[in-house]
Amino acid sequence: MSDETTMKSYHGSLKEALDDDFLRQTLDKFAVQYKANRQLIFADINEKGLISEIADHKEESLDHLEELYEQFTKEASRKGVIVHRAATAKDACDLVCSIAKENNVKTIIKSKSMTAEEIHINHALEDAGFIVTETDLGEWIIQLRHEGPSHMVMPAIHLSRGQVAKTFTEETKENQSDDISLLVKVARKELRAKFAEADMGISGANFAVAENGSIAICTNEGNGRLTTTLPRVHVAICGIDKLIPTIHDALRVIKVLPRNATAQAITTYVSWITGAVNCEKDGPGAEKKFHIVFLDNGRTQLIKDSKCRQALRCVRCGACANVCPVYRLVGGHRMGYVYIGAIGLILTYFFHGHERARVLAQNCIGCEACKDVCAAGIDLPDLIQEIRVRLNKEFGSTMDSALLGRLLANRKLFHTLLKFAKFAQLPVKKGPYIRHLPEIFGLGQGFRAMPAIASESFRDMWPAIKPQVVPGAKKVGLFAGCAQDFIYPGQLKAAVTVLSKLGVNVEFPEAQSCCGLPVQMMGQRQSAITTAKNNIQAFKESNVDYVLTLCASCASHMKNRYQELLEGENMEADVKAFSDKVIDFSSFLTDVVKVKPETFVQGDEKVGYHYPCHLVRGLGVTEAPKTLLKAAAKYQPAPEEDVCCGFGGTYSVKFPEISGVLLGSKLKNLEESGATCVVTDCPGCFMQLNGGAVKQGGKLKVEHMAEFLARHLAK
Amino acid sequence: MSNINAAAVDLFIAKAKPVTIQVSTANNLDEAMNFALDLCDKQPLGKLMLDTGAPPDESRKKTFSAPGVDEKLWGYLVDGGSKKGFEMIRGGLRKYLAGIDMSFTVADLGIADTASCVVECQSEDERLAAMICERHVVALSKSKIVSESYEAEPFLKAAMAKERNYTAFISGPSRTADIERVLTLGVHGPLELYLVLLEN
Ligand code: SF4
Ligand code: SF4
Numbered sequence: 001m002s003d004e005t006t007m008k009s010y011h012g013s014l015k016e017a018l019d020d021d022f023l024r025q026t027l028d029k030f031a032v033q034y035k036a037n038r039q040l041i042f043a044d045i046n047e048k049g050l051i052s053e054i055a056d057h058k059e060e061s062l063d064h065l066e067e068l069y070e071q072f073t074k075e076a077s078r079k080g081v082i083v084h085r086a087a088t089a090k091d092a093c094d095l096v097c098s099i100a101k102e103n104n105v106k107t108i109i110k111s112k113s114m115t116a117e118e119i120h121i122n123h124a125l126e127d128a129g130f131i132v133t134e135t136d137l138g139e140w141i142i143q144l145r146h147e148g149p150s151h152m153v154m155p156a157i158h159l160s161r162g163q164v165a166k167t168f169t170e171e172t173k174e175n176q177s178d179d180i181s182l183l184v185k186v187a188r189k190e191l192r193a194k195f196a197e198a199d200m201g202i203s204g205a206n207f208a209v210a211e212n213g214s215i216a217i218c219t220n221e222g223n224g225r226l227t228t229t230l231p232r233v234h235v236a237i238c239g240i241d242k243l244i245p246t247i248h249d250a251l252r253v254i255k256v257l258p259r260n261a262t263a264q265a266i267t268t269y270v271s272w273i274t275g276a277v278n279c280e281k282d283g284p285g286a287e288k289k290f291h292i293v294f295l296d297n298g299r300t301q302l303i304k305d306s307k308c309r310q311a312l313r314c315v316r317c318g319a320c321a322n323v324c325p326v327y328r329l330v331g332g333h334r335m336g337y338v339y340i341g342a343i344g345l346i347l348t349y350f351f352h353g354h355e356r357a358r359v360l361a362q363n364c365i366g367c368e369a370c371k372d373v374c375a376a377g378i379d380l381p382d383l384i385q386e387i388r389v390r391l392n393k394e395f396g397s398t399m400d401s402a403l404l405g406r407l408l409a410n411r412k413l414f415h416t417l418l419k420f421a422k423f424a425q426l427p428v429k430k431g432p433y434i435r436h437l438p439e440i441f442g443l444g445q446g447f448r449a450m451p452a453i454a455s456e457s458f459r460d461m462w463p464a465i466k467p468q469v470v471p472g473a474k475k476v477g478l479f480a481g482c483a484q485d486f487i488y489p490g491q492l493k494a495a496v497t498v499l500s501k502l503g504v505n506v507e508f509p510e511a512q513s514c515c516g517l518p519v520q521m522m523g524q525r526q527s528a529i530t531t532a533k534n535n536i537q538a539f540k541e542s543n544v545d546y547v548l549t550l551c552a553s554c555a556s557h558m559k560n561r562y563q564e565l566l567e568g569e570n571m572e573a574d575v576k577a578f579s580d581k582v583i584d585f586s587s588f589l590t591d592v593v594k595v596k597p598e599t600f601v602q603g604d605e606k607v608g609y610h611y612p613c614h615l616v617r618g619l620g621v622t623e624a625p626k627t628l629l630k631a632a633a634k635y636q637p638a639p640e641e642d643v644c645c646g647f648g649g650t651y652s653v654k655f656p657e658i659s660g661v662l663l664g665s666k667l668k669n670l671e672e673s674g675a676t677c678v679v680t681d682c683p684g685c686f687m688q689l690n691g692g693a694v695k696q697g698g699k700l701k702v703e704h705m706a707e708f709l710a711r712h713l714a715k
Numbered sequence: 716m717s718n719i720n721a722a723a724v725d726l727f728i729a730k731a732k733p734v735t736i737q738v739s740t741a742n743n744l745d746e747a748m749n750f751a752l753d754l755c756d757k758q759p760l761g762k763l764m765l766d767t768g769a770p771p772d773e774s775r776k777k778t779f780s781a782p783g784v785d786e787k788l789w790g791y792l793v794d795g796g797s798k799k800g801f802e803m804i805r806g807g808l809r810k811y812l813a814g815i816d817m818s819f820t821v822a823d824l825g826i827a828d829t830a831s832c833v834v835e836c837q838s839e840d841e842r843l844a845a846m847i848c849e850r851h852v853v854a855l856s857k858s859k860i861v862s863e864s865y866e867a868e869p870f871l872k873a874a875m876a877k878e879r880n881y882t883a884f885i886s887g888p889s890r891t892a893d894i895e896r897v898l899t900l901g902v903h904g905p906l907e908l909y910l911v912l913l914e915n
Contacts, residue, residue, distance in 0.1 A: 155893070159895075192812060192903075225845075226903060229839060248865065262892070264734075268889060274875045274881070278879065280809060281809070
């Protein structure tokens with residue numbers, strides 16, 4: 001539970017997590033195993049098809065939520081269930097407390113519910129004098145330790161068996177060993193007694209099925225079944241977003257949720273509860289008092305928010321944390337308030353106050369790994385960016401991001417400034433790298449060598465290298481992007497060499513500017529819109545067949561985001577025409593030019609590949625780079641080729657401690673694979689990888705695909 | 716025999732293994748019940764979960780419950796169980812929250828691709844029987860196995876249309892991985908789940 005509201009204290013808390021060896025090892029192991037297991041468990045079903053169906057149906061449910069609520073209430077009431085609706089977290093807590101009082105309850109048991117966590121029900125109940133016991137093993141452990149969950153599905157993943165043994169020793173006043181099976185037995189015994197005496201059970205609900213007024217609960221431990229069976233009162237707390245029309249809708253989600261959560265085909269128990277079932281606590285023939293509390297807490301408002309309402313599709317599988325490289329390093333206590341992982345950054349803003357989200361929402365590197373696996377097809381990184389925009393509006397942006405925003409939106413000013421900076425850096429320059437970073441670039445950058453601005457930008461060298469026009473051949477407009485235009489013009493030059501050799505016409509529309517992603521990432525929406533418009537105009541005038549870029553991030557931003565960014569600007573046709581033409585360098589060579597292996601000289605260098613996030617997930621490119629590599633060298637696979645290198649643009653400046661660790665793992669994997677060179681398709685990744693490799697003594701050579709191929713062109 | 720979906724049965728058996736359901740086959744319910752009775756006989760006396768303050772009673776009878784079965788089956792079980800010296804329990808399971816050695820249940824449906832036994836537990840006793848036992852034997856007729864969950868929809872719809880209903884998918888013994896992600900069975904419910912597939 002991160003409650004840090006200043007960057008400084010947040011950095012302190014991140015450092016603690018990064019120094020926690022147990023946490024790091026556990027989450028590392030988990031990240032690797034989860035990915036492999038997930039792939040296996042999804043092998044026999046149509047993952048993407050199901051996810052898009054879930055997304056569509058969830059949207060439809062949100063459209064009809066009030067009708068579903070009415071239908072559910074009617075059905076459930078008819079069957080003896082008392083249905084409530086709480087507008088706020090406080091209302092929900094008050095309601096549950098009064099139900100407990102009315103029924104003369106003393107002890108309460110709970111099965112796992114994120115919604116109950118959301119409203120901090122335990123505090124409310126304990127303040128009102130009730131004795132509350134969590135019965136999910138992980139939840140019980142953290143309850144005893146007075147901690148919050150660090151994962152939505154595995155709440156105690158941050159704790160070692162030794163820590164659990166110590167906690168259980170204190171609780172039972174008996175010495176407990178750290179043998180996990182014995183610890184589980186301790187819980188079995190201790191909690192059975194709590195089940196036996198409890199007057200009231202509180203559960204969540206994975207689904208509220210409107211057609212028959214039933215709820216369904218998925219658990220592995222079976223505590224949900226005991227919680228809903230033994231006590232004489234059952235209260236289910238459930239977000240109104242859990243309402244769905246039919247059993248079929250629930251079954252559809254069940255096909256994905258456990259697979260995504262823990263790589264299980266299904267949870268051990270799925271319980272479908274309809275009506276006030278019998279309960280013999282008060283003697284034979286008695287009925288259970290069954291209440292359902294539907295929680296709003298901002299949800300109906302969020303439905304009206306056309307951009308962010310997709311967050312309400314979430315089925316709480318926790319997968320967005322499982323695959324997040326940042327979560328993997330710092331754990332759930334630093335990656336959410338109550339809800340954790342990508343969705344945690346978002347829901348904190350909507351459910352727990354904007355102030356709490358201010359710092360948290362910054363800690364996303366934008367790698368899109370979460371979006372790639374989300375069970376509900378939510379565009380999580382996009383929503384996180386949107387929240388940054390809103391936070392900037394509400395609290396004002398930091399000086400540097402506002403300045404950068406205005407600068408990048410003004411192309412002429414930006415380019416002039418860069419030319420000036422080229423001279424200004426001279427005293428700190430050492431060859432192609434910066435010796436000591438001036439203070440304004442931020443501290444903590446010692447983990448990588450930073451490149452200097454090139455002595456001649458690509459736009460300046462273009463008139464001299466512009467190839468001759470081949471009549472009738474395809475015409476590509478080269479989109480340079482800031483990093484290559486001003487820092488790595490050699491990569492663009494290499495691309496021009498390769499393309500000319502292949503008989504492709506290359507143009508360089510000079511009015512182009514930054515793609516706009518960096519400012520978008522910082523929440524400077526208006527600047528992002530201005531740069532986008534400018535680029536579309538620049539390429540429209542040059543009438544090219546393709547907009548080709550060597551930067552995966554520029555490509556994915558221009559292809560996937562421009563349309564939405566420029567909605568309402570009355571230029572749909574132009575935007576679409578532009579976005580459709582955007583293509584990355586590797587795909588252009590394999591899919592459009594269809595290069596033959598003979599184009600290159602096959603060397604025996606062992607070469608690894610790093611997948612830029614925005615190439616593999618942003619554009620879905622998986623095969624093209626490998627095909628090209630294999631044509632010119634010995635491709636050397638390395639583990640986790642598609643995991644983020646830690647660059648993330650301005651992220652690496654804001655969170656150098658995390659960026660540096662991600663880079664370290666990346667380089668280690670590559671080195672251990674035996675590769676002597678690593679190729680990638682993005683100048684940002686190149687800057688990060690090369691910066692790290694140079695810092696480590698330069699054993700590993702880093703190359704952009706364009707330079708690598710230019711070096712292997714057959715004569 | 717003709718209404719058995721052989722592919723679904725095979726799939727169920729294949730999917731049961733990774734979720735630690737121990738599958739065997741029997742020709743009929745009598746055989747399945749004998750299997751449960753014998754299994755209970757062979758197992759060591761279960762450990763009771765509630766402290767009464769008194770020292771553990773090693774001479775207590777083993778407990779065997781089957782609240783969901785009809786009169787005829789119950790008669791058969793009582794007959795066999797008494798011979799083995801079991802305490803046979805059909806109702807009032809609340810008195811046994813400290814634990815039951817064995818429960819026997821007949822499943823209503825099986826879902827192959829997730830190895831799920833669908834059990835409608837109308838009474839509290841049926842729900843408890845499946846949860847507080849150390850070992851659970853479920854009998855499932857092969858003819859009631861469907862390939863995947865959408866095919867179970869008509870059954871679920873009918874069950875949930877009722878005034879009161881508690882239906883469960885059970886796909887293995889109670890499990891947790893909450894401590895260091897180490898899979899451990901029997902955290903709240905049964906330590907072992909046995910499935911007996913019936914030819915008839
Ligand atoms: S985009 Fe990447 S860093 Fe950001 S929340 Fe998603 S997985 Fe984590
Ligand atoms: S946002 Fe998506 S991946 Fe994350 S918990 Fe929700 S459904 Fe799962």
